[in-house]
Amino acid sequence: MQYEGTVYRPPSEARSLIVQVTVGCAHNTCTFCTMYKDKKFKVRPIEDVLADFDEAAMLYGGHIRRIFLADGDALIVKTDILVQILNYIWKKFPNLERVTAYGTTQDILHKSENELKCLKEAGLDMVYMGIESGDPQVLKDVKKGVTREQMIEAGQKLKSCGILCSATLISGLGGRQRLREHAVASATLISAIKPDYVGFLTLMMDREAPIYSRIVSGELELLNPEDVVEEMKLFLQNVDSDGTVFRSNHASNYVILKGTLNEDIPSMLDYLDQVEQQGKYREERWRRF
Ligand code: SF4
Known part of the structure; x- marks a missing residue:
């Protein structure tokens, strides 16, 4: 698994498999937040993300019930890429119950209702x-x-x-x-x-x-x-x-x-x-x- 820098997650994702779909936060200006100040924002290549899931499936396979897509605003990733990732992981982990991600207000507003419905359909259950x-x-x-x-x-x-x-x-x-x-x-x-x-x-x-x-x-x-x-x-x-x-x-x-x-x-x-x-x-x- 290729993690870059410190990885943060909501308290309720303590038992989740965490994979970085992005690195850092695209906004990164909130004055109370230091989580991603040392990281330059980037979207990871889908091949690298899927390779991480392959490795996790080999190591933990049936034990994975929850997946959290990191970092600070994974929802910024283009909808078709996110759908590919979601389809992949729901096939890969037989006992998966829930997939979640952080999303900023900007990310949500940039997506059309149709895109958000596609993400839901592909298995994105919750956004923080x-x-x-x-x-x-x-x-x-x-x-x-x-x-x-x-x-x-x-x-x-x-x-x-x-x-x-x-x-x-x-x-x-x-x-x-x-x-x-x-x-x-x-x-x-x-x-x-x-x-x-x-x-x-x-x-x-x-x-x-x-x-x-x-x-x-x-x-x-x-x-x-x-x-x-x-x-x-x-x-x-x-x-x-x-x-x-x-x-x-x-x-x-x-x-x-x-x-x-x-x-x-x-x-x-x-x-x-x-x-x-x-x-x-x-x-x-x-x-x-
Ligand atoms: S949007 Fe969230 S992660 Fe990004 S700087 Fe603000 S609080 Fe931190």
């Missing part, structure tokens, strides 16, 4: 979208490169084409300064998309990230655990996304929270009250990117 925030000001500040409206359009488009949508938000991305705006606008954005899954990470101090200078200057104040709980409560009080599986179980989070929207919102709010009263937060030393 980094939403990060629903607040237009925060999106601008972190150089996300797309608007709130474009993200809503992309999320809805995925869903209407039958591809599951897993959205990620970042707690604290607006700092203490925009805590309320970030929480409420993220909730209304999720309500508009109604993704199948939504997960929260929490912004951490990373000296390598471009956002670090804003943190050091005080322009963006990191949230403490109590602030994170306040932000999460605001999100839960304003979201309306029946059936969405909610997870805040990333290693960067101060509080682990799981449930299904909207039915579990009251119990999750109760749990946050308890956490606040008892001060039961993940210790700083156990938090990870």
Whole structure:
């Protein structure tokens, strides 16, 4: 298997076979993200990608149940190439159950509905979208490169084409300064998309990230655990996304929270009250990117 640089994956792909279809991220300007800053973006030749799958099939064959197509936005690859890859792997791995990839808003909007339906038909089950925030000001500040409206359009488009949508938000991305705006606008954005899954990470101090200078200057104040709980409560009080599986179980989070929207919102709010009263937060030393 030919891996280039550090390979990242969503937490739920921990047991998946990961193969790089692309290297790096074509966008690569988000100021909080350091994942692909050391890589020059490229699409790998299909022969190399298929050779990796051949090798994995020889080594692990029937044990592979899930495949994650890396890197940062595999969905940017031309649809006919992705369809060839998907057809190949669904034939190659007899016990395969699910194929997923990261996709940016730009990637989704660049594909026609027909192309997305072809990808679904060929076996692309889910796309992970980094939403990060629903607040237009925060999106601008972190150089996300797309608007709130474009993200809503992309999320809805995925869903209407039958591809599951897993959205990620970042707690604290607006700092203490925009805590309320970030929480409420993220909730209304999720309500508009109604993704199948939504997960929260929490912004951490990373000296390598471009956002670090804003943190050091005080322009963006990191949230403490109590602030994170306040932000999460605001999100839960304003979201309306029946059936969405909610997870805040990333290693960067101060509080682990799981449930299904909207039915579990009251119990999750109760749990946050308890956490606040008892001060039961993940210790700083156990938090990870
Ligand atoms: S957050 Fe996503 S889109 Fe932004 S630079 Fe990182 S990988 Fe690329």
